[in-house]
Amino acid sequence: MFDDDSTPCAVCDKPARARVHAGCRERMADALRELPQLYRELAVALLPSRRGDGPAVSGTPGRGLPGGEALDLRARGGIEGVVGGWARDLCERERWDVPAYQSVQAIVDWSCAILLANLPMLCDEHEAVKELAQELASTVGHANSILTGEKRPRKIGVACPCGHTLRVTLDTAGVRCPACSTQYGHSEALRLPLAERRAA
Ligand SMILES: [Zn+2]
Ligand SMILES: [Zn+2]
Numbered sequence: 001m002f003d004d005d006s007t008p009c010a011v012c013d014k015p016a017r018a019r020v021h022a023g024c025r026e027r028m029a030d031a032l033r034e035l036p037q038l039y040r041e042l043a044v045a046l047l048p049s050r051r052g053d054g055p056a057v058s059g060t061p062g063r064g065l066p067g068g069e070a071l072d073l074r075a076r077g078g079i080e081g082v083v084g085g086w087a088r089d090l091c092e093r094e095r096w097d098v099p100a101y102q103s104v105q106a107i108v109d110w111s112c113a114i115l116l117a118n119l120p121m122l123c124d125e126h127e128a129v130k131e132l133a134q135e136l137a138s139t140v141g142h143a144n145s146i147l148t149g150e151k152r153p154r155k156i157g158v159a160c161p162c163g164h165t166l167r168v169t170l171d172t173a174g175v176r177c178p179a180c181s182t183q184y185g186h187s188e189a190l191r192l193p194l195a196e197r198r199a200a
Contacts (some may be wrong), residue, residue, distance in 0.1 A: 087111035
């Protein structure tokens, strides 16, 4: 009663004057603006690999194939499942008709647009706005991690005490230095000092 700033934000639980901080709402708006674009970029991540390190991803994908995660996010129930679910929930509450789109991309576009247009109301009224914020953030994060992983294989250079630079990935099972024949296990390899970048 003596402090009208003390109501927790419905998204982040920190004290807020509004039901949801303007900043928290803006992060959700950013996610809704990004997701249609991320959906399209994931299609590029699915193009057959030019590295020739696996079977081309077409036809029926199995788990663990390159592009499997990108496929999951682009499939019905992926990004569409998240934003479509919330958009349909919104329409039900407001008694609006849900358009009968056929393509997943059209549903993603429509869902993000209608959620964005009604975000102030969702932030003012929706009891599960925190879950909406979390699902949007994790979907954007997931899509971005697939896209950046496609572009830049996460290999790091570590320095063997002998002076040789070993290229390892964060999930390396182990590596053997070709110069001095020392064998490193996973955690030993990742504990080696990072190699300094030198002009080759
Ligand atoms: Zn907040
Ligand atoms: Zn070595």
